[in-house]
Amino acid sequence: MGTGRAPVVIGDAAWSWEWTIGSGALADQLAVQGFIAVAADLYSGLGPNGGNWDSFEGIDAALRAAGKLTPEEAILRYKAAYDYGVKLPRASGKVATVGFCAGGTYSFPLRGRGT
Secondary structure, eight states, rough: SSSSSEEEEEEEEEEEGGHHHHHSSSHHHHHHHEEEEEOOOOOOOSSSOOGGGGSSSSSHHHHHHTTSOHHHHHHHHHHHHHHHHHTSSTTTEEEEEOOOOOHHHHHHHTTTTOO
């Protein structure tokens, strides 16, 4: 939501769940405030028939599947989101990570990668 350079905020896919954030998704709120919000994808390939988030029958099934990711695989997915975000043309070079529960745990290995 803008044309100028902006800091990147890396988080988890829970940003889009209304039951965790409320009526306005956190990623949308960050974008309105001038940030580039990038969510790590912890679900692609884990759904039925190798599907993504949309292939799960509900949130419980998605959470059970993501819970089977090894910490190493989850961190690789967060690092992929980080690498994607910092290469966006509008990225200013400043990066923050946010998360709660497992998302908070996985955000720690990314600290120090940006400024």
